[in-house]
Structures are given as C-alpha cells and as structure tokens.
Amino acid sequence: MRRTVLLAALTTALPAAALAGPASDAVKFFYVPAVRFEADAQYRDRFTEPVTKLFDLNDQATKKNPDQVACIDFDPGLDAQDFDQKTVSKTLKLSETVDGDTAQVVASFSLFSDGDDSKREMNWSLKKVGGKWKVSDIASKTSDWTLSQLECMAGQDPE
Numbered sequence: 001m002r003r004t005v006l007l008a009a010l011t012t013a014l015p016a017a018a019l020a021g022p023a024s025d026a027v028k029f030f031y032v033p034a035v036r037f038e039a040d041a042q043y044r045d046r047f048t049e050p051v052t053k054l055f056d057l058n059d060q061a062t063k064k065n066p067d068q069v070a071c072i073d074f075d076p077g078l079d080a081q082d083f084d085q086k087t088v089s090k091t092l093k094l095s096e097t098v099d100g101d102t103a104q105v106v107a108s109f110s111l112f113s114d115g116d117d118s119k120r121e122m123n124w125s126l127k128k129v130g131g132k133w134k135v136s137d138i139a140s141k142t143s144d145w146t147l148s149q150l151e152c153m154a155g156q157d158p159e
Helices: 021-027 041-046 051-064 085-091
Strands: 003-009 093-097 102-110 119-129 132-140
Touching: 021 093, 021 102, 021 119, 021 132, 041 051, 041 132, 051 132, 085 102
Parallel strands: none
Antiparallel strands: 003 093, 093 102, 102 119, 119 132
C-alpha cells in the first residue's frame, strides 16, 4: 500500500533520533537546523549503496591528494555550493512516498530569497535497513543528475 504524506519543514532543532522516524526525517536532517555535507565521513552511517561507493572513492581521492578538490565539489543535497541557511530552512518542503522498505522523499527549496535559478528540487531515495531509513541515492530534478552515477576521477593517475 502506497501512502503519500506532505510535511512542512520545521525551522527548529530536530531530535538526534531522526533516522528512527519517517523517511522525511532522515532527509530533513541534512537541511535543518543547519545544512550538513552528505559526503562527510561522520554521516556515513546514514547512507547505503549505491551512493556509499562514490563516497568511498571521494575519500580515497582526498587521502591521495589532500590539497586538491576530490570528486564531490558541491553539496549534493543542495545541488549547489552557495546558499543562505535562513532561506533554505524557510522554504524547505518535503513530500514522502513510502512503499514497504523503500521511500522517495522530494525536497523543494530555494537557495536564496530571490532569483528563479535558486529553486531546487531534489529526489532522495531511501531504504529501510535495520529499522532505520538510510539514503541510497540523491538525484537533482533541477539539474538532471544522480549522485550514484557521477564519476570519480579525482586522485586517479592519468593514463
């Protein structure tokens, strides 16, 4: 049975147990109260394959060439490098579709208070693993890319 739940994002701090709640809470964690960089190793337990493979390649590239930008040079959840936290928090809207142990969460928001080019729509794919929602992929509906499909060439020896 499919169900769709629309949730308005809260601009207040969320409890640390976000993974135990609905799939939307697992996504909301990366936007409010502060945007968090998904590829950061401290959040790795919130992800699963296939996107963890790209994160591993990103880690290897960073270790090999610490002074260079690795594979992920933008914030995947924002589809951008620059943003205004207040605007992201104020405009964030999440819609969740759950089908058994999988879920799709669409995050819509603006990076800045003005400009149509600051609007973003991100599709987060999640899987329930051990009773917790984990992110398996992120796709930008705005820019037409999928995180797990990005190639990681940084840190590899040229041919």
